[in-house]
Amino acid sequence: MKVTCNVIRDILPLYLENMLSDDSCAMIEEHIEQCQECKIYLDEMKNSNKIPVNTNTSPLLKIKSTLRKKKILTIIFSMMLSVMILVITIAFLTAPEYIPYSEESVTINEIGNGSVIAIFEDTVSGYDISSYPADDNTGYVYHITTWDSIWNRTIKKTRANNTILNPNNENVAAVYYYQTDGSEDILIYGKDINPNGGIVTLPRLFLTYYAFIALILVAVCGFFMTLFRRHKKVFNLTMKILFLPVSYLLGHLMIKGVSTTSYTATRDFYAILLVMIPLYIAFITAVRLIKENNKRKIGA
Structure with missing residues (x-):
């Protein structure tokens, strides 16, 4: 019985996968030698099974670099928050009573x-x-x-x-x-050096001055950010400067609350600085993380 082209084409996928017996393979090969159309059909099937391999690894390396950078930034952010919490805890535990x-x-x-x-x-x-x-x-x-x-x-x-x-x-x-x-x-x-009136020791006020200066810097930076909101370089630089007084004020709130006077002003000032530094780094890192996420969304 003569095998038709339709039968040959039905079993060609099995032939390409080497899933036929030797007799069936011989039958197909004999038919292909005699039938030009089936031969062309087989060649097309072979070509369609070849998937082009892209050897350009640049996109993968870029993704790997981005993920590594994000991981490092996340670690830095977490470390700064941990340091800040540690300083606040120690400052609270050692606060003078x-x-x-x-x-x-x-x-x-x-x-x-x-x-x-x-x-x-x-x-x-x-x-x-x-x-x-x-x-x-x-x-x-x-x-x-x-x-x-x-x-x-x-x-x-x-x-x-x-x-x-x-x-x-x-x-x-x-x-x-x-x-x-x-x-x-x-x-x-x-002996009483002031017998006609009592002496009262007042708390120090220089934390008040620093808080006031920080508030002025926040206002000035906010003004410049509004003024140069369309100039990215100036805007970003001003934002980084803004984070300094903001970090100081937040550090002050975490250490002293709303009070700006202190009998141990030097100790409190150093505690505020120890909170301010990791908080500032955390702010900068958070901005970098947000930018990296935005880049990924745009790329996607």
Whole structure:
């Protein structure tokens, strides 16, 4: 029986996949030699099965580089947030809790060589001492306060070391204990240098000035960003500058809340800076991540 072209063409896919018996393959090959149309049909099938291979790896390398960059940026962002949270936690745990004056909290004694020593009770973990010459030139006036902290009570239980107020043997005219509730300082040693009126030690205000400067910078940067919103380079540069005062203000809020005065202003300022730096880096990294995501969406 003569095999028709339709039958041959039906089993050609099996022939190309080497799934036929030797007899069937011989039959097909014999038919192909005699039938030009089936031969052309077979050639077309062979060509259609060949998938062109693109050897250009540039797109893949670009995708790999983008993913690596995004991964690095994500790691940096996470690390900065972790550092910021760590600093805030430590600042909270070590924040001074000022101790109201009592005769047990601090005692002022004279020792044999003319020195005056401050002796602290066990609950005191830190103290602050400031001094200035008395108006009548009789010596120096000292203001002292003490505090405890959550860190000291629960984690590292230490006590403040006793300290000599006048290591250079200067005369101690008076020692006052100042409290942080706005009440008058309490004379605990020497003579009252202001018997006609009380002395009140006020908190430092320089954090107020820094916060005010930061607010001005935010306003100025916002103005320039609005003015140059169509100039990408100027806009992006101004935005990076804007993140500095914004980071400082957020750091201030995280450390001090809305208060801008402090009896430990130097400590608070350094804590704000330690929050500000990772927060600023996190802002810059977040912007980079957003840009990378936008590029991927546009490319898609």
